Amino acid sequence: MMPLDKxxxxxxADHTLLMTRQLCxxxxxxxxxxxxDFVVREGEVLALVGSNGAGxxxxxxxxxxxxQPDSGTIIFQGRDITRLGVYERIKAGIARSFQLxxxxxxxxxxxxxxxxxxxxxxxxxxxxRLVDRDHGVRQESLEVxxxxxxxDKSHLLAGALAQGERKLLDVAVSYAxxxxxLLLDEPTSGVSTREKSTIMDTIxxxxxxxxxxxxxxEHDMDxxxxxxxxxxxxxxxxxxxxxxPDEIRRNTEVANTLxxxxxx
Amino acid sequence: xxxxxxxxxxxxxxxxxxxxIILLMLPYVVTPYQTILMSYGLIMAIAxxxxxxxxxxxGLLSFGHSAYFGLGAYVVAFMVKYLxxxxxxxxLIGGLIATLLVTAVFGIICVRYTRIFFAILTMALxxxxxxxxxxxxxxxxxxxxxxxPTPTILNGLLTVPKNKIAFxxxxxxxxVLIVFIIFVALMWVIVHxxxxxxxxxxxxxxxxxxxxxxxxxxxxxxxxxISGGFTGVAGILWxxxxxxxxxxxxxxxxSGEIVFLTVLGGFGTFAGPxxxxxxxxxxxxxxxxxxxxxxxxxxxxLIVLVLALPTGIMGTLGRLxxxxxxxxxx
Numbered sequence: 300m301m302p303l304d305k306x307x308x309x310x311x312a313d314h315t316l317l318m319t320r321q322l323c324x325x326x327x328x329x330x331x332x333x334x335x336d337f338v339v340r341e342g343e344v345l346a347l348v349g350s351n352g353a354g355x356x357x358x359x360x361x362x363x364x365x366x367q368p369d370s371g372t373i374i375f376q377g378r379d380i381t382r383l384g385v386y387e388r389i390k391a392g393i394a395r396s397f398q399l400x401x402x403x404x405x406x407x408x409x410x411x412x413x414x415x416x417x418x419x420x421x422x423x424x425x426x427x428r429l430v431d432r433d434h435g436v437r438q439e440s441l442e443v444x445x446x447x448x449x450x451d452k453s454h455l456l457a458g459a460l461a462q463g464e465r466k467l468l469d470v471a472v473s474y475a476x477x478x479x480x481l482l483l484d485e486p487t488s489g490v491s492t493r494e495k496s497t498i499m500d501t502i503x504x505x506x507x508x509x510x511x512x513x514x515x516x517e518h519d520m521d522x523x524x525x526x527x528x529x530x531x532x533x534x535x536x537x538x539x540x541x542x543x544p545d546e547i548r549r550n551t552e553v554a555n556t557l558x559x560x561x562x563x
Numbered sequence: 564x565x566x567x568x569x570x571x572x573x574x575x576x577x578x579x580x581x582x583x584i585i586l587l588m589l590p591y592v593v594t595p596y597q598t599i600l601m602s603y604g605l606i607m608a609i610a611x612x613x614x615x616x617x618x619x620x621x622g623l624l625s626f627g628h629s630a631y632f633g634l635g636a637y638v639v640a641f642m643v644k645y646l647x648x649x650x651x652x653x654x655l656i657g658g659l660i661a662t663l664l665v666t667a668v669f670g671i672i673c674v675r676y677t678r679i680f681f682a683i684l685t686m687a688l689x690x691x692x693x694x695x696x697x698x699x700x701x702x703x704x705x706x707x708x709x710x711x712p713t714p715t716i717l718n719g720l721l722t723v724p725k726n727k728i729a730f731x732x733x734x735x736x737x738x739v740l741i742v743f744i745i746f747v748a749l750m751w752v753i754v755h756x757x758x759x760x761x762x763x764x765x766x767x768x769x770x771x772x773x774x775x776x777x778x779x780x781x782x783x784x785x786x787x788x789i790s791g792g793f794t795g796v797a798g799i800l801w802x803x804x805x806x807x808x809x810x811x812x813x814x815x816x817x818s819g820e821i822v823f824l825t826v827l828g829g830f831g832t833f834a835g836p837x838x839x840x841x842x843x844x845x846x847x848x849x850x851x852x853x854x855x856x857x858x859x860x861x862x863x864x865l866i867v868l869v870l871a872l873p874t875g876i877m878g879t880l881g882r883l884x885x886x887x888x889x890x891x892x893x
Contacts, residue, residue, distance in 0.1 A: 363774070389776040401774075403767040406760075414764050418776040423761040426785075429572070430757045476775065 314341035316480060316512050317362065322371035324357055331357035332368070333536030339480070339512060344503070346527035347516045353533040355516045356398060359482045362514075363395040364388045375480070394478035398485045398516070400465045404458030408449055408468050411457050413440040415475035440475070446505055447471040448497075463494040470502055474509070481506065483515045487522060495519060499526050524548070575751065578834070586740055595732030599804070600848060602736050604841035605743045606800045611825045611836030612750050613793025618822075619830040620754055621786045622766030623674075626682045627689030628821045630669070631791040633813035634662050635798025637696065640709035640808045651714040651738065654799050662795025663788055665692075670787035674780055677769075686815055693813035708809035711802045731804060739800050746793060747837065753789065754833060762786055794821070820847075823861075827868060829875025838876050 317339040324332040332354045339345055347355045360366040362373060364385040373381045380388055403411050416436050417423050431437070444450050447467045452460060457468060470486055486502060487495040503526050506513045517523050523530060523544070530547045532540040540550050586605075590598045610632055617623040638658040642648040648657075673684045696703045703709065713730055716723060716738060724730045753759050761782050764772045773779050802808050811817065820843070828839020846864065850857035872879045 365770075365774075385773050386776055386778060389774065395774060397771070401768060401771045403764045403771065405767050406763060410760065414760055414772075414777075415775050417757045417760065422757045423777055423782070425757045426753055426759075426789075427756060429752060429755050430760050431755065433757070472771075472775065 315339070316341045316376060318374045319358075319362070320372045320374070322358070322361060322373065323369045324361055324366060325369055330536045332361060334371070335533075335536070335538055337531065337538065339514060342510060342512055343528055344506060344513045344515065344526065345529045345531060346523040347514055347531050347533065348518070348520070348523055349533035349539070352535075354536040355533050356484055357536075358533070359395065359484055359514070359516060363393060363482055389476060389478075392477075392479035393482070394473040394476045394480070395482040396469045396473045396484060396486060398488060400462075400469050402457040402465060402469060402472065404456065406457060407454055408444060408457055408460065408464075409440055409453035411468060411472050412443050412475050413437070415472050416440055416443075419476050443471055443475045447474075447501055463490045463498060466490060466498055467501060470498075470505075474505060474511075478511060481511050481513045483513060485516050485518065487517065487519065495522055496525075502526075575833075579747075583744065590733050590736055595728050598732040598736050599728075600844065601841070602731065602739045602804055603801075604844035605739050606797045606804065607821075607824060607844055608837040608840035609743055609746050609800070610794040610797035610821055611828070611840040612747065613790045613797070614821050615825050615830050615836040616750065616753070616762070616786055616790045616793070618825060619832075619835070620759060620766060621762045621783060623677060623783065623787075624682045624822070625673075625685040625787075625790070626815065626818050626822065627669075627685030627687075628791070628794045629813050629815060629817035630685075630689035630692040631662050631666060631794040632798035632801070632817065632821070633692065633696065633808075633810075634658075634665055635795035635800075636802040636805075636808040636812055637703065637709070637798075638662070639799055639802035640704075640711055643711055644709055649712065649715045650718060651716050651803065652718070654714060654802070655742075655796065658795055658799035659792060662798075663792050666788045666791030666795075667784075670784045670791070674783040674787055686818065689813065689818060690815060693810055693815070696810040696813050703810070706810060708807050710807055711805070714803045727806075735804065739804070742796065742800060746796060750793065751833065758782070758785070823865060825875075827864075827875055829878035829881075831874055832877040832881060835875050835877040842876065 315338055317337075319335055319337040322332055322335045322337070323330070335354075335358060337358065347358070349355050357366065361368050364383065368381065371381070372379060375388075375391060375393065378391070380391060383391070403414070406414070413430070413436055414423075416439050417430070420436070422433070422436070441450065441453065444453050447470070449464060449468060449471065452464055457465065460468060466486055466489070470483060473481060483502065487498050490498065499522055502513075502515075505511075515527065527544065530540075530542065530544055531538055532547065540547060542550070586601070589601060610628065614625060614628050617625050635658040638661045639654045642654060642657050648654070669685070669688050672688070673681055676684060697705060700706075713723060713727060716734060721734060723734055761772065761777050764775070764777060765779050765782060769779055798812070801812075824839040824843035825836045826839070827843055828837065829835030847857070847861065850860045854860065868875070874882065
């Protein structure tokens, strides 16, 4: 592992929010993440692209704490979080959504969001207070649902919502944690093209107005070019290209991979 | 589903008040035997309510709740035998402290696991407690058990009838009923608290709950202690009612009974375990009276239950009312 002082020397002078250094994770013989140096700057919306198995989700899993890296370092806001647990990372301001919608299906949409807020406020330890009596939390939950256009669905069980709504609710639940850094794993997978733009417009608006830094894993290159200011492309566990949408378009190496991949 | 149920205290009271009125009048309308039978039912209901905080709300099947029930009962017996205490209130305090201490330790071990591993661990630990009661007969009385005399209520403030039957079917029945009401209300608040919401979230999706900053293991541990505590209180109340405590109540088939009656009532509803406990109590009492093959009868009920009514009595009733309301709406 690299000594910390060296890492700080290597820190770019601009507003780096997150940085990984030589991050590695292998599953058996497969190097899912292979020496990745990944930098996210404050306030940017970054798209993480690449074919299936490129290591995008693994990278997000490492950053969010779902997986522990084999080696390498993760620095968030100048602090080494490599060995921190999920709970500490959330307290530090890192939230994520999941590729396969990951909700509490037997709770209503409202209750899903409310739990986030309760948790953020440290209220999930309250045993002898009726949750319905907490009007502040109730109000905030409804506001979050409103931002995501789900106010009409608040009383429905999460399991009964349509796929597009579930995708939005998944993001809303993470957003309700008030994160500084939001990792979204394929927020538009499995929905129709028309719904994709609705979902991405909503996410984009919410992220920008909240000053949230976001990393979005996305397969649809139209979506990527429309919504991301920066694109990082992964291939076989490594970062293959990193730049603005225009730079990425011009990058023939990437174009070849794209043509060879599933993006055509 | 517990989550979808209305959390309005008023609506819940609308159901609870008539039931409480009937229970209050019971000693005046039925025989002392029936009243005592109901005491057993209410006590098992407290145990089942505790058990269901884990099964219905947290998604953990404990197969070792006999340990906490038995612990409550044995602590009462020990307090009588070794400390010569007769105060029911001291029994409750002492028994509850002992149960919480044991569940705290057992909980730390068990909540590291879920599903079948959790069930097996809880069962194994309860068997340890059972074997202690069984083997250390010079302390516990072994299979002969320990006797528990009529306790004093509220430090003698309440005059207790000399006649044991009169005491059990009247004074003690009301005592049990009051404790029952307090603990039902307490559990109702817990499952409708932010903590209760967190438990249901953990039940539905542990990973996501963790990614919302819910400390999953800690929440399970606290739920485990509350659950054991409730079942312990049931054991404490049961000891003077039964007058004798034997290792049977620590043995694993008793844990099975708690599972059975909760499933019978419906573990997906708040009231299910209460209804199941009372119903099972009658079922078992009359089955035993009816035939020596009573276990066969209970087994058949269980099979029918699992196959035909997997949501239990309350779950099925709830569905029926929904259907009827739906029909009326058309």
